[in-house]
Amino acid sequence: MTYVGNKADLRVVGTRPIRPDGVDKVTGRATFGADMVMPGMIWGKVKRSPHAHARIVSIDTSKASKLPGVKAVITAEDFPNIASEEAFVGEGPMNFRDLSRNCMARGKALYEGHAVAAVAATTESICDAALELIEVTYEVLPFVIDVEDAMKPDAPLLHDDMYTQGVQPKPSNPSNVAKRVHFGLGDIEAGFRDAEVVVEGRYTTQPVHQAYIEPHATVVSYGADQQCLVWSSSQGQFMVRSYCAKLLGIELSNIRVMVAEIGGGFGGKTLVYLEPLALALSKKAGRPVKMMMTREEVFRATGPTSGGTVEVKIGARKDGTITAAQATLKYQAGAFAGSPVQPGCMTAFAVYDIKNVSVTGYDVVSNRPKVAAYRAPGAPISCFGVESAMDDLARKLGMDPVELRLKNAAKDGTKAAYGPTFKDIGFVETLEEAKKHPHYSIPLGPNQGRGVASGFWFNIGGESSGAVHIAEDGTAVVMSGNPDIGGSRAGMAMMAAEVLGIPVEKCRPIVADTASIGFTHLTGGSRVTFATGMAVTQAAEKVVEILKQRAALIWDIPVEAVEWKDGAAYPAGANAGGFDPLTLPEIAMKAGRTGGPIGAEQGVNAQGAGPGFGTHICDVEVDPETGKVTVLRYTAIQDVGRAIHPSYVEGQIQGGAVQGIGWALNEEYIYDKNGKMDNAGFLDYRVPVASDLPMIDTVMVEVPNPRHPFGAKGVGEVPIVPPMAAVANAIRGAIGIRMEHLPMSPPKVRAPLDARK
Amino acid sequence: MSKIHVTTTINGEPAEFLCEPHQTLLDVLRNELNLTGSKEGCASGDCGACSVIVDGRLMCSCLMLAVESTGHEVTTIEGVAKGDELHPVQRQFLQHAALQCGFCTPGLIVAAKALLDRNTNPTETEARYWLAGNLCRCTGYDKVIRAVLDAAAEMRGETVA
Ligand code: FES
Ligand code: FES
Numbered sequence A: 001m002t003y004v005g006n007k008a009d010l011r012v013v014g015t016r017p018i019r020p021d022g023v024d025k026v027t028g029r030a031t032f033g034a035d036m037v038m039p040g041m042i043w044g045k046v047k048r049s050p051h052a053h054a055r056i057v058s059i060d061t062s063k064a065s066k067l068p069g070v071k072a073v074i075t076a077e078d079f080p081n082i083a084s085e086e087a088f089v090g091e092g093p094m095n096f097r098d099l100s101r102n103c104m105a106r107g108k109a110l111y112e113g114h115a116v117a118a119v120a121a122t123t124e125s126i127c128d129a130a131l132e133l134i135e136v137t138y139e140v141l142p143f144v145i146d147v148e149d150a151m152k153p154d155a156p157l158l159h160d161d162m163y164t165q166g167v168q169p170k171p172s173n174p175s176n177v178a179k180r181v182h183f184g185l186g187d188i189e190a191g192f193r194d195a196e197v198v199v200e201g202r203y204t205t206q207p208v209h210q211a212y213i214e215p216h217a218t219v220v221s222y223g224a225d226q227q228c229l230v231w232s233s234s235q236g237q238f239m240v241r242s243y244c245a246k247l248l249g250i251e252l253s254n255i256r257v258m259v260a261e262i263g264g265g266f267g268g269k270t271l272v273y274l275e276p277l278a279l280a281l282s283k284k285a286g287r288p289v290k291m292m293m294t295r296e297e298v299f300r301a302t303g304p305t306s307g308g309t310v311e312v313k314i315g316a317r318k319d320g321t322i323t324a325a326q327a328t329l330k331y332q333a334g335a336f337a338g339s340p341v342q343p344g345c346m347t348a349f350a351v352y353d354i355k356n357v358s359v360t361g362y363d364v365v366s367n368r369p370k371v372a373a374y375r376a377p378g379a380p381i382s383c384f385g386v387e388s389a390m391d392d393l394a395r396k397l398g399m400d401p402v403e404l405r406l407k408n409a410a411k412d413g414t415k416a417a418y419g420p421t422f423k424d425i426g427f428v429e430t431l432e433e434a435k436k437h438p439h440y441s442i443p444l445g446p447n448q449g450r451g452v453a454s455g456f457w458f459n460i461g462g463e464s465s466g467a468v469h470i471a472e473d474g475t476a477v478v479m480s481g482n483p484d485i486g487g488s489r490a491g492m493a494m495m496a497a498e499v500l501g502i503p504v505e506k507c508r509p510i511v512a513d514t515a516s517i518g519f520t521h522l523t524g525g526s527r528v529t530f531a532t533g534m535a536v537t538q539a540a541e542k543v544v545e546i547l548k549q550r551a552a553l554i555w556d557i558p559v560e561a562v563e564w565k566d567g568a569a570y571p572a573g574a575n576a577g578g579f580d581p582l583t584l585p586e587i588a589m590k591a592g593r594t595g596g597p598i599g600a601e602q603g604v605n606a607q608g609a610g611p612g613f614g615t616h617i618c619d620v621e622v623d624p625e626t627g628k629v630t631v632l633r634y635t636a637i638q639d640v641g642r643a644i645h646p647s648y649v650e651g652q653i654q655g656g657a658v659q660g661i662g663w664a665l666n667e668e669y670i671y672d673k674n675g676k677m678d679n680a681g682f683l684d685y686r687v688p689v690a691s692d693l694p695m696i697d698t699v700m701v702e703v704p705n706p707r708h709p710f711g712a713k714g715v716g717e718v719p720i721v722p723p724m725a726a727v728a729n730a731i732r733g734a735i736g737i738r739m740e741h742l743p744m745s746p747p748k749v750r751a752p753l754d755a756r757k
Numbered sequence B: 001m002s003k004i005h006v007t008t009t010i011n012g013e014p015a016e017f018l019c020e021p022h023q024t025l026l027d028v029l030r031n032e033l034n035l036t037g038s039k040e041g042c043a044s045g046d047c048g049a050c051s052v053i054v055d056g057r058l059m060c061s062c063l064m065l066a067v068e069s070t071g072h073e074v075t076t077i078e079g080v081a082k083g084d085e086l087h088p089v090q091r092q093f094l095q096h097a098a099l100q101c102g103f104c105t106p107g108l109i110v111a112a113k114a115l116l117d118r119n120t121n122p123t124e125t126e127a128r129y130w131l132a133g134n135l136c137r138c139t140g141y142d143k144v145i146r147a148v149l150d151a152a153a154e155m156r157g158e159t160v161a
Helices: A022-027 A060-067 A096-103 A125-134 A147-152 A189-193 A237-249 A275-285 A295-301 A341-347 A379-397 A403-409 A429-434 A487-499 A528-553 A584-589 A645-664 A724-736 A746-756 B027-031 B088-096 B105-118 B124-133 B144-157
Strands: A041-050 A054-060 A071-076 A086-089 A092-095 A115-121 A137-139 A178-184 A197-205 A217-221 A228-232 A255-259 A291-293 A309-318 A322-335 A358-366 A448-455 A462-469 A476-480 A507-511 A562-567 A568-571 A600-606 A612-624 A629-639 A696-701 B004-010 B014-017 B051-054 B057-060 B073-075
Touching: A022 B105, A041 A275, A041 A295, A041 A629, A054 A115, A060 A071, A060 A147, A060 B027, A071 A125, A071 A275, A086 A237, A096 A237, A096 A275, A096 A379, A096 B073, A115 A125, A115 A528, A147 A309, A147 A322, A147 A358, A147 B144, A178 A341, A178 A746, A189 A746, A197 A379, A217 A275, A237 A255, A255 A291, A255 A746, A275 A291, A295 A341, A295 B088, A309 A379, A322 A379, A341 A358, A341 A379, A341 A448, A358 A429, A379 A448, A379 A476, A379 A724, A403 A429, A403 A448, A429 A448, A429 A612, A429 A629, A429 A696, A448 A724, A462 A487, A462 A528, A476 A528, A476 B144, A487 A507, A528 A562, A528 A568, A528 A584, A528 A600, A612 A645, A612 A724, A629 A645, A629 A724, A645 A696, A645 B144, A724 A746, A746 B051, B014 B027, B057 B105, B088 B144, B105 B124, B124 B144
Parallel strands: A041 A291, A228 A255, A322 A358, A476 A507, A629 A696, B004 B073
Antiparallel strands: A041 A115, A054 A137, A071 A115, A086 A092, A178 A358, A197 A309, A217 A228, A217 A291, A309 A322, A448 A612, A462 A476, A462 A600, A562 A568, A612 A629, B004 B014, B051 B057, B051 B073
């Protein structure tokens, strides 16, 4: 099997070709979720709860159904009432009962914006009118928004059958705490006894939305023969297929999911919202149905990530050696269990080699939209706390923050508190790069500060399929099962081209639908280049084997006597015979006479995704009058294993860092006193814009991952982990004040400045 | 409600359509004229994904009624390239990998073209402020800004790496 450890041996991997889907995307030709139409199509819209928490007493759809143009009205009654069943999908567990009830409320509406009914009609305006005619009688219930309020014994209960898991003995009363997780290493008490210096802090973060610019959209058709066609923009066509099948009780092979271009996801499109509703509407109406969310619906009804509180205590010797580290994390899950508190706990101290660690986490439901994955789910929240405390520790010890991190850095052979022993990791390298980067020594002016923070993400592998088919002219079609969110088609074509020995332009990458390629786990977990890249590489290797066989047949020599290089078959050595090389097009042309079409598909369950580490340096200036924080310089350093297409790796790092800057400085869900979101639009939920930012410098450290054919590690998630702490530490440097609560927006920064005056 | 007959010019071609008085230009472009290159990210003028140029002015097509286009010249992303020949902004976006998902890209390219139509020598800061109405959640804008500045250089006739 291919493994190219030496960069000099690579021809295509590591170069920067124009992405194969690029022209479509700069000319407006690319077809995203909402761009599709189907013949006979009608429109669907959702009726949503205006209350944060309410019992649904009754829903009267009779008036809406009678409105001319209305073709179908649905409520929870139109879906099977499925039992609690957990499956491991994406980056965490998914309970299908919860997913079903999140798509359509059953019995209770659990947050403002929760779907309670849906209509399909011939025009969008008729849909709107019909939604008005649906009469829902609610019994409004007390609600709870904040995580610590939700944990109180007298808090309003969202689910009266929820008993905290992970505590002994099993609690006798239900609560909003879905789960307690705990793990540790060594002896935490002894570790703190050993410490000469201790730092402590309590930090809070707010829920932030993935804020992909493309709202959710789908077009579906439910045939009279129960064959379903789904066109949707998601992070996984197979995910959409299995969730729709589950929620509607349809056999998997009766659903074909076509892959729209996806306008961003960042984890937020790893579950379904509209597709099951559209299918139920289409079934009832007998017509294809198109549904699109408004931006407001995206904010109110789709997953942000958790907000949470993080309590951290770290003890160290005077030389900087950390002797003990402890954290307690409380994460909001939204209306259903399933916050990323577990990965939050696991990643909290993962960048350090610490002998005594204790981490406890709580997964807490409240009357907010169900959280969805967001880039390194859970890790940025715990990292904000831990890396802020590390900065305080460096100050207390009078140590350079990079030196402190180097002193304690995880290395090959370090046993992480969450279990594994690290291998082939490049964390120390990121710190060394930080130290010598010119950014780290630029002098700072008044009201300016510099912050450093490091972050970790596991990265995953898992099941993927890839296929390579050689066309009659010797060009290759490269198929895989992952939606391309950030340039993965380019990566797939490049890896196939590397193995086949042909120019990347001769490889046409295709994202295949669920009926055209084998199962592939969704685009997430920074897994595509690693796992799907492995599948594509192996499929290309199989094709090379076939090509060699065909050459052997043509030359009438044993296949062992044929070698493949630079896109052609050569006799292997003088004994094999004196044949002129056969190029790929020459073999392809003769395929009909040598055994038929040439192609191969390969399924893998990829293991050994190398974990990712990053270190960020941020300079800010704080306006003492207004509290406004301006990011002056930003450098993100990351071990990427090996960059397949360096420009898109840089892009992942820059994009992730900027999302983190938004999380640090501006973004938050604001609730009014009735438990309704107050800022459900881009005007008031402020994501970073071009004028907020400097250039984002990136440094790619390459410590190859030997479990990938070209050494790749996942890169997409690590970059969102360090920024909040990097910014907070820079603000601490600028004004001498430790900001413990996100976002560090002007009023929040100005308050302690004013108090000091 | 009876529909209104609108005559306008889109991407240099005469165009006619019927629309309801409340329909936005974005809605008509996408749903009546099948010009789906302009995107809806917010429908409230906050994301710029729907950017078009009307008589030389950059507009959010989601904030303009379709009837208001009567007698005006509208340029959408579909009209930025001249046949097979990409506009320098489009070319530089590809060179710089200034797109990831590509959803914001049509709007950003239209907005950048509108900038370079009036100023082929913008500073980085000018480019950043001009494009501040175009949200991109994927790229962090770094490569976008570089692409726009290089497109400007290309339009000034300078050689760009
Ligand atoms: S859709 Fe027009 S500005 Fe967002
Ligand atoms: S490239 Fe995805 S929003 Fe800009």
